[in-house]
Amino acid sequence: MTTEAMRGSVTIEEVAAAAGVSRSTVSRVVNGSSAVSPEALEAVTRVIAELNYVPNRAARSLASRQTHAVALIVPEDTTRFFGDPFFAAIVSGINARLSRSDYVLNLFIANDDPGDKTTSYVRSGAVDGAIIVSHHTSDTFIDRIASSVPVVYGGRPVRERERDYYVDVDNVRGAHDATTYLIERGRRRIATIAGPLDMPAGVDRLQGYHEALAAWELTPGAVEDGNFTADGGAAAMQRILDAGDAPDAVFIASDLMARGALAVIGSAGLRVPEDIAIMGFDDSPVATSVIPHLTTMRQPSFAQGERMATVLLDLLAGKHPRHVTILETELVVRDSV
Amino acid sequence: MTTEAMRGSVTIEEVAAAAGVSRSTVSRVVNGSSAVSPEALEAVTRVIAELNYVPNRAARSLASRQTHAVALIVPEDTTRFFGDPFFAAIVSGINARLSRSDYVLNLFIANDDPGDKTTSYVRSGAVDGAIIVSHHTSDTFIDRIASSVPVVYGGRPVRERERDYYVDVDNVRGAHDATTYLIERGRRRIATIAGPLDMPAGVDRLQGYHEALAAWELTPGAVEDGNFTADGGAAAMQRILDAGDAPDAVFIASDLMARGALAVIGSAGLRVPEDIAIMGFDDSPVATSVIPHLTTMRQPSFAQGERMATVLLDLLAGKHPRHVTILETELVVRDSV
DNA sequence: CTGAAAGCGCTAACAT
DNA sequence: ATGTTAGCGCTTTCAG
Numbered sequence: 001m002t003t004e005a006m007r008g009s010v011t012i013e014e015v016a017a018a019a020g021v022s023r024s025t026v027s028r029v030v031n032g033s034s035a036v037s038p039e040a041l042e043a044v045t046r047v048i049a050e051l052n053y054v055p056n057r058a059a060r061s062l063a064s065r066q067t068h069a070v071a072l073i074v075p076e077d078t079t080r081f082f083g084d085p086f087f088a089a090i091v092s093g094i095n096a097r098l099s100r101s102d103y104v105l106n107l108f109i110a111n112d113d114p115g116d117k118t119t120s121y122v123r124s125g126a127v128d129g130a131i132i133v134s135h136h137t138s139d140t141f142i143d144r145i146a147s148s149v150p151v152v153y154g155g156r157p158v159r160e161r162e163r164d165y166y167v168d169v170d171n172v173r174g175a176h177d178a179t180t181y182l183i184e185r186g187r188r189r190i191a192t193i194a195g196p197l198d199m200p201a202g203v204d205r206l207q208g209y210h211e212a213l214a215a216w217e218l219t220p221g222a223v224e225d226g227n228f229t230a231d232g233g234a235a236a237m238q239r240i241l242d243a244g245d246a247p248d249a250v251f252i253a254s255d256l257m258a259r260g261a262l263a264v265i266g267s268a269g270l271r272v273p274e275d276i277a278i279m280g281f282d283d284s285p286v287a288t289s290v291i292p293h294l295t296t297m298r299q300p301s302f303a304q305g306e307r308m309a310t311v312l313l314d315l316l317a318g319k320h321p322r323h324v325t326i327l328e329t330e331l332v333v334r335d336s337v
Numbered sequence: 338m339t340t341e342a343m344r345g346s347v348t349i350e351e352v353a354a355a356a357g358v359s360r361s362t363v364s365r366v367v368n369g370s371s372a373v374s375p376e377a378l379e380a381v382t383r384v385i386a387e388l389n390y391v392p393n394r395a396a397r398s399l400a401s402r403q404t405h406a407v408a409l410i411v412p413e414d415t416t417r418f419f420g421d422p423f424f425a426a427i428v429s430g431i432n433a434r435l436s437r438s439d440y441v442l443n444l445f446i447a448n449d450d451p452g453d454k455t456t457s458y459v460r461s462g463a464v465d466g467a468i469i470v471s472h473h474t475s476d477t478f479i480d481r482i483a484s485s486v487p488v489v490y491g492g493r494p495v496r497e498r499e500r501d502y503y504v505d506v507d508n509v510r511g512a513h514d515a516t517t518y519l520i521e522r523g524r525r526r527i528a529t530i531a532g533p534l535d536m537p538a539g540v541d542r543l544q545g546y547h548e549a550l551a552a553w554e555l556t557p558g559a560v561e562d563g564n565f566t567a568d569g570g571a572a573a574m575q576r577i578l579d580a581g582d583a584p585d586a587v588f589i590a591s592d593l594m595a596r597g598a599l600a601v602i603g604s605a606g607l608r609v610p611e612d613i614a615i616m617g618f619d620d621s622p623v624a625t626s627v628i629p630h631l632t633t634m635r636q637p638s639f640a641q642g643e644r645m646a647t648v649l650l651d652l653l654a655g656k657h658p659r660h661v662t663i664l665e666t667e668l669v670v671r672d673s674v
Numbered sequence: 675c676t677g678a679a680a681g682c683g684c685t686a687a688c689a690t
Numbered sequence: 691a692t693g694t695t696a697g698c699g700c701t702t703t704c705a706g
Contacts, residue, residue: 054460057463088415124394377675
């Protein structure tokens with residue numbers, strides 16, 4: 001490794017000089033332009049390798065007005081981000097798609113963007129676009145981001161507009177089908193542990209639950225907010241049990257909440273599914289990490305991540321992807337119903 | 338919001354014009370230079386707010402040769418990264434420290450850096466420094482990164498050199514103390530499930546185990562590699578059991594592996610701690626998510642993350658932090674020993 | 675305390 | 691196919 005390489009300071013100028021061509025030709029080679037003679041191509045390529053040349057990102061981005069970076073913005077705290085396998089799947093999906101491109105991912109986990117760091121990062125032109133998942137009604141900084149770069153949302157945006165791009169799963173239908181399955185298995189007193197109602201996913205799954213019950217002319221049971229966390233699910237289940245008149249089934253809007261609920265049900269001396277059937281949502285790894293294994297509505301989170309990245313990349317490439325993509329869910333029958 | 342703001346294209350030039358000063362003065366205000374008159378300061382500040390000005394990062398970085406960004410590089414796959422609470426704690430710690438600075442974090446989860454994306458990102462001057470955790474003997478791309486920007490390692494580097502900066506926990510001592518506790522509690526046939534031996538943490542904890550046994554003149558039991566994963570831990574435990582002559586205790590080099598081992602022990606009809614005592618390492622959230630709750634050696638991962646960030650920030654500020662920081666571990670007694 | 679001027683390293687017309 | 695010429699938006703001497 002040369003001294004230059006170690007300082008990380010080889011410039012296009014030096015490459016050009018060493019290869020006996022102009023800066024432009026080096027630039028063309030680096031950017032894969034076809035208008036370069038075989039000899040020039042060969043010479044430049046060799047010199048680049050010899051000198052260990054890597055183009056300066058700032059200079060390139062300043063001149064081309066592109067960064068080849070996209071941001072993933074998650075308005076949650078770190079604990080939640082790492083605690084919920086949903087995010088792992090989303091990130092994997094995005095990464096998988098991005099690794100097939102020359103874009104890099106910048107991850108921002110910021111529940112409230114203290115000091116506007118994330119917002120000004122994006123607005124400073126540091127990324128070409130953003131993917132936003134798990135956003136809440138209260139996340140107003142999102143709007144400022146969306147007004148400065150192309151954005152693709154994971155899940156229906158809080159205030160949906162015509163021009164919004166998003167990739168969602170069919171939450172209403174998924175919840176509907178999940179609840180219907182409970183009914184078909186003979187359950188009649190069906191409660192639900194919902195996600196937070198300041199999130200579209202929380203709202204939509206609750207709606208699906210209600211629609212299924214209405215279709216069978218059944219009275220809704222207890223509705224408790226479990227906040228999409230295991231602890232929240234446990235607390236919600238506790239409230240349902242404490243209210244007396246235990247349900248014979250609970251539709252729980254995420255597997256993580258179901259895990260919490262399961263522990264509470266166990267402590268109460270009730271059996272699953274004999275006394276209470278439990279229907280989850282996600283089919284994340286936690287579904288099979290609990291006893292009994294969860295019957296749950298699978299949502300394709302990895303595919304959702306991949307698709308979001310694809311839509312954003314298309315947008316940045318000047319293509320015109322569809323504004324809305326809805327992915328289907330699928331019932332996975334295991335032991336809890 | 339003005340049209341300019343929406344295009345995200347207000348430049349320092351426009352701010353200067355609107356405030357009736359030169360570019361230089363605006364730059365001074367933005368960078369908090371003291372050499373600005375109160376009137377100029379006031380005018381510029383007001384215009385910046387009005388126009389919603391955010392300096393262009395690429396331009397700033399090109400001119401100043403600083404990015405105010407640091408990379409966290411994790412040579413693991415996504416599944417592992419999200420599956421091990423250790424990383425959650427590390428990232429939280431780094432974030433906590435960085436949020437008190439004006440640096441942002443760029444996260445790279447890349448087990449092998451396909452296409453040299455991470456490496457060239459760093460070498461392109463996109464970040465001022467890097468934190469590298471969980472690296473293996475085989476991760477050679479790390480060297481190319483370390484030769485172009487200041488690096489702080491999480492854990493003793495694979496090939497330690499004088500000039501390396503790193504923050505580690507006292508793995509040898511932690512493992513030594515953990516094993517000794519097992520001995521003091523009367524256990525004599527002590528096996529271990531080690532981490533991968535291409536990682537310093539794996540090597541050091543195994544060494545601590547051996548030292549403790551040697552100090553008591555006890556014969557080492559089975560040594561199985563559990564790969565720092567739950568599945569690996571389960572497989573390792575299975576091998577230990579299959580070999581016959583079950584141990585009366587196992588020192589397991591991570592809580593995650595202990596979880597896997599616990600499941601296998603349960604399936605074998607053995608009781609913990611009556612038949613086999615289990616000592617974990619980490620005191621991550623999984624320690625209390627299993628039955629029985631793990632007796633384990635706590636390592637301060639959040640603090641480690643914070644400290645790594647502090648060392649890197651000091652380095653970038655031209656200070657001279659200590660090269661090596663060793664954090665202490667602490668025994669947490671619960672129900673598995 | 676302030677402004678003018680010279681780049682930072684690269685891309686992108688525009689010629690040739 | 692290749693080189694020349696302008697910048698991209700900002701920081702940073704250097705004068706004054």
